[in-house]
Amino acid sequence: MEKNAKPYVIAGPCSVESRQQLREASLQLSAIHGVRMIRAGVWKPRTRPGGFEGLGEPALQWMQEVGRELGVSYCCEVAIPEHVDLCRQYGIATVWIGARTTANPFMVEELCYALGGSGMAVLVKNPVCPDVRLWLGAIERLQQAGIADIMAIHRGFSMYDNQGYRNAPLWEVAMELRRERPDIPILCDPSHIGGRRELVAPLAQTAMLLDYDGLMIESHPHPDDAWTDGQQQLSPDQLASLLAALPSPSGNAAAGNPGLEQLRHQIDSIDHELVRLLGQRMAVSRSMAALKRQFKMSVYQRDRWDDVVSDRLKYAAEAGLDAGFTKELLEKIHAESVRVQMEDRAQEA
Secondary structure, eight states, X not given: OOOSSSOEEEEEOSSOOOHHHHHHHHHHHHTXXXXXXXXXXXXXXXXSTXXXXXXXXXXXXXXXXXXXXXXXXXXXXXXXXXXXXXXXXXXXXXXXXXXXXXXXXXXXXXXXXXXXXSOOEEEEEOOSSSXXXXXXXXXXXXXXXXXXXXXXXXXXXXXXXXXXXXXXXXXXXXXXXHHHOTXXXXXXXXXXXXXXXXXXXXXXXXXXXXXXXXXXXXXXXXXXXXXXXXXXXXXXXXXHHHHHTSOOOOTTTTTTOHHHHHHHHHHHHHHHHHHHHHHHHHHHHHHHHHHHHHTTOOSOOHHHHHHHHHHHHHHHHHTTOOHHHHHHHHHHHHHHHHHHHHHHHHHHX
């Protein structure tokens, strides 16, 4: 894949429903500036049985025929080695590994055997759980199998509370993948994060502002009539409008801007001070551990902690800080304080 131009956009229907639907979608999407590849679901096992689960090999045959006619490239999901073999048979050069498969190292390993030596490009969706190690592990297994052309796809995570989305974004997990492997391009799948058509555009905007390399978006010629996931698919016209409204890739356009550089220096100074103060706080925690041990007190004091949270949230509100963010930050600091005190107790034992 040529990955240098941003955003790298992959778009297409959730499922191949007929040759006519595939051709219509491909014709319209290939005419949209920025769309580089057509995604099309071939095998679609649903969370619960009974719904449309894909057409399998006939869909691949249509993809081969329409691809040759229109000069477009396709990608589809593979979950077992037989899927890989069929994709190779019908000339599909790019495949993706789905979230449920990424979460299973045994199946990833099986796919690696099938993909090794194929020359295919592979896109790796994040696992259903927010475990960056599983995501990295799938990528590393593919690389060990000799797959050189790899992209990651952030499609959100299945949580008890998905924050109003189909899958919680948890942008920080994707950012951690980027930090660990800056060499792996990362695309955002706002369709599966949002689960609703109206959420796709703002999620795509967020991804671009976070400097993602591209997007994978579900698009159907007639979304309301789609056989699967119609509620999250865009029409080609809606997709074109979304792409036209995306922020331009920033690159180094801001480099050398005196105002921006001054603000960055201010943030650096504040961050340094925050780290220094956190170090002081943990030093006080160690002193507290000694006193608690002397007076045979437990490390965790629930009433005290409740008072701390209540007090700090009042200060946070006055400072204009979000209550949820502040509470989460306090909990992380408190957890580290408890760890430090427990560590000191263990050393004295």
